[in-house]
Amino acid sequence: MPEGHSVHRIARQFAQNYVGRAVRTSSPQGRFAEGAALIDGREMLAARAVGKQMFLEFEGDLWLRVHLGMYGAWDFAGTIEVDPTIASANGRMGQTNQRGTDLGEVEVFDAAGENSLSSIGAPRRARAHVRMSEQTTGLPADDHWPPHPVGQVRLRLLTDVTCADLRGPTACEIQTPDQVVAAIAKLGPDPLVDDVDEAEERFVAVVRRKPTAIGLLLMDQAVVSGIGNVYRAELLFRAGVNPYTSGRDVPEDTVRALWRDWVRLLRIGVETGQMMTMDGLDGDAYRRAMAHRDDRHWVYHRAGLPCRVCGTAIVVEEAAGRKLYWCPSCQA
DNA sequence: CACTCATGCACAC
């Protein structure tokens, strides 16, 4: 699942390609037929992400709340406008692989029909025709419009030119504006939604009065929105904090450093679509690290391997049902 | 091919 950065990228795609347009909705799988019927034909008015949740507003005070959970994903097909703030176009968003990149890189065509695989650092195109890779769809791409639904598609959102399929979400429901407000009220601050300075104060205040371990607080969406298991491990390592330290025992400066690092990593993640947590490395070391699978994080998914800084074996432990990776020496 | 695991979370006990 997508940690917070992916959800913000998805919301931007909807803002760019759906907001201001009438949307035909359906539930090819059937499980969301009733909800889909409620918004069918309405114009989408807004697309917002808060932490790992996304809210799409439709005419008539109807909102769609989607949470991808661990397995959910959006597949985009057809012609999409690539948000200029998103460096790489992706057919599939949300579902990511072990390296933390959005899956399903797609071929991007310019107006002349010349194509190139979009990637970080590639020239940004204002407009792109996106088609699914064969591996993703099992079909030879753009022969049909709209595309034949593949697999269990809970919800399909269709404009004249763009198709978005939602599969495997943990939450997908129609809400009233009040329910949306209530849902967002339960969430901790999101640096890309809230005023960053106020958000930092909120975060610091909550962490510093909790007896709970900081490693659990970072994963608690009521404390801070958008952090998942990968960012949790990496943030703690980067700050040199023992995951088991009580929130109230983490020095205030350190809590602030954690917050500011999260703001930085989230921004980088939204821009690049990748969970870049080793940005401190120089060019060569960074390229080397990126060249190998499972070799792009400080501690995440590195159980038993030597710490990149001190050589101590990285430890993995089960905490609240999730794997917690950390260096017992650097994070003493 | 069969099987395990996973970036999450709601719920029951």
Add this chain to the structure above:
DNA sequence: TGTGCCTGAGTGG
């Protein structure tokens, strides 16, 4: 604390 949901990638035979 444990279970269920839901899908896809990775792994080992």
